[in-house]
Amino acid sequence: MRRSAALKPSRADFFVKRLSTSANHSLIWFTAAAVLATIPGRGRRAALRGVVAIAGASFTASLVGKRVFPRRRPAADLVPVARRLTRRPTSSSFPSGHAASAAAFTTAVALESPTAAAFVAPVAAAVAYSRVHTGVHWPTDVMFGAAIGVGVGMLTQRWWPLGVGEAALSDDRVRTPVLPDGQGLAVVANPNSGPDDTDPAVEIKAAWPRADVIRIDDLRDLDLTDVRALGAAGGDGTVSAVAEVAAAHGLPLVVVPAGTLNHFARDIGVESLEQSRTATESGEGITIGLGSVAVDGGEPSIFLNTASLGGYPDLVRLRDKHAKRWGKWPAGAYALVRVLHEAEPLVVTLDGRREEVWMIFVGNNPYMPKGFAPATRHRLDSGLLDVRYISADIPFSRTRFVLAAVAGALHRSHTYRQVDLPEVDVRVHGRPVALATDGEVHPEGRLFHFESRPTALTVYR
Structure with a gap:
């Protein structure tokens, strides 16, 4: 001094x-x-x-x-x-x-x-x-x-691990059809996606003058005879629906981030329509894996990001409802505490083991961090599912889980389980429960078969 x-x-x-x-x-x-x-x-x-x-x-x-x-x-x-x-x-x-x-x-x-x-x-x-x-x-x-x-x-x-918001890796880089001015491209647009419910069709036609633009309601009736690539303009729900058709017909997917959060677009490294247009002009792409889930032995449906059972669908809805006003992480913390407080435990048989759980999360490819706040993926071609759940058969399990989450010590908590698997079966004992995939809630069921499909879809990047 x-x-x-x-x-x-x-x-x-x-x-x-x-x-x-x-x-x-x-x-x-x-x-x-x-x-x-x-x-x-x-x-x-x-x-x-x-x-x-x-x-x-x-x-x-x-x-x-x-x-x-x-x-x-x-x-x-x-x-x-x-x-x-x-x-x-x-x-x-x-x-x-x-x-x-x-x-x-x-x-x-x-x-x-x-x-x-x-x-x-x-x-x-x-x-x-x-x-x-x-x-x-x-x-x-x-x-x-x-x-x-x-x-x-x-x-x-x-x-908050490093790498959140960065594009995930894939070793399977491939050549995709070159689409000059969008020739051979059919883009499925959802005018109700996005924070302002703005119809993206005008910008899409400006970027690809020769592309066909249809509404999401007309997807089932789309004639794919002359289509060389499918595009999806909307949120994760829209992209997931179009990706399922693209994967079934062996067509590459063009992603136009036009939703509110655009988790999948962010993970594949597409942040704007201009980046998608550039990829279709150069014919650059990657092959990624998809998750699939069959309910009660029915036809499997795919998911790009996450699937969940129990209180997790309610958590996602509450988080997204308040995210714009409070921010994603505060809204997520509020939603987690509220859902855990109001939830009823599920009795399930998970991969052959009988468990009592509050909620189950299944991610397409492993997510980081390994706490119950999955934020980002480092790879899209691992061939694995990220399975997480909160045990409900431990005294004060909800309180212990919240305290461990706040302390960043979930990996040491007895209430939290995480494992990476190529497939997993979940049988719910009691009343049927709803399944949520990529933010969309599906009909209820009791038997769920989740499976990873490596290299199932080609996307422009």
């Missing part, structure tokens, strides 16, 4: 003071996050992870650290008057909340975008030093605050 105070006065003192105050309430980092959010992909993920890290670091440093380790701040007269802040903080000096937030934001951004972090890190370091330069923190306050921030930033990976 004395060495810092002994530095000769300079014009830098004014800017250091302004920088220090600009970090009050993490305003500078929220501004940086807003800028990063304008960059699709890594930029947006970096912004969101950074904001989450700030919240965790602020809570840990200010509401925990300062209360547990009270420490007097440096005396004001240790630094020249020109450096002193107009409003000196009165809370405990240890640890530095400014340094914690700066380090947390920088660490979180670096996990998603090292390039962006290269610009953020010098500013964060300057903010951390400014707290010593202006005489409101001891150097050890800043060091421990920065350590807290780095730790919280790294800890975000426990609940």
Whole structure:
């Protein structure tokens, strides 16, 4: 502190003071996050992870650290008057909340975008030093605050693994038919998909002037004689319905992300109609696996993303209902707690074992993380199903599950089970239950046979 105070006065003192105050309430980092959010992909993920890290670091440093380790701040007269802040903080000096937030934001951004972090890190370091330069923190306050921030930033990976939002891998890259101006392409559009219920037909015709555009209601009557590829413009339910027809007739699939969440489009790496158009012009694609489920011995139907039994369909509906207003993760947490509170356990025989469960989740290819909040897939051609369920035959199973989920320790919880299998049978004892696939609820049944179909569908990418 004395060495810092002994530095000769300079014009830098004014800017250091302004920088220090600009970090009050993490305003500078929220501004940086807003800028990063304008960059699709890594930029947006970096912004969101950074904001989450700030919240965790602020809570840990200010509401925990300062209360547990009270420490007097440096005396004001240790630094020249020109450096002193107009409003000196009165809370405990240890640890530095400014340094914690700066380090947390920088660490979180670096996990998603090292390039962006290269610009953020010098500013964060300057903010951390400014707290010593202006005489409101001891150097050890800043060091421990920065350590807290780095730790919280790294800890975000426990609940939110890296790679969420990135395209999944597939070793089966294939050549697909080249469709100049959409010749030979039939696109099935759902005008009711998307947040604004906007009919995508106009944009589709502009991208592929020679393509045929039909409504989702006319899919069953579609003549496939001259069709070389099928397109789907809508949400995951629309894409799933069209993919089933495409797979049955050996046609490649063109995905136009026109739904609200577009999970499948995101996983295959298609974020816009323009990317789909480029793929049809170049003839580039990949082969992926599909999940299938047969109910009560009937004809199997396919699913692109997930299938579920028990309370999970209700969880998805509640989460999607509140996601636009609250954000996906808060809405998901609310939906999980509410569904678990209101749900009744299911008695099932799962792959030959009798179990009492709250809900069952089956994913097409393994999802990450391995907690009960599947977010992303690293592969689309594994030939495996991701089977997860919550046991209901353990005392306080719901409470223990929620606590383990909050702590990011589901992999150690006795209430949670996860396994990757090529196929699985589920027999429900008691009343029939509804099946949900890709967000769509299907008729009820008692016997469900789930199976992975490796390399069942070719998609343009």
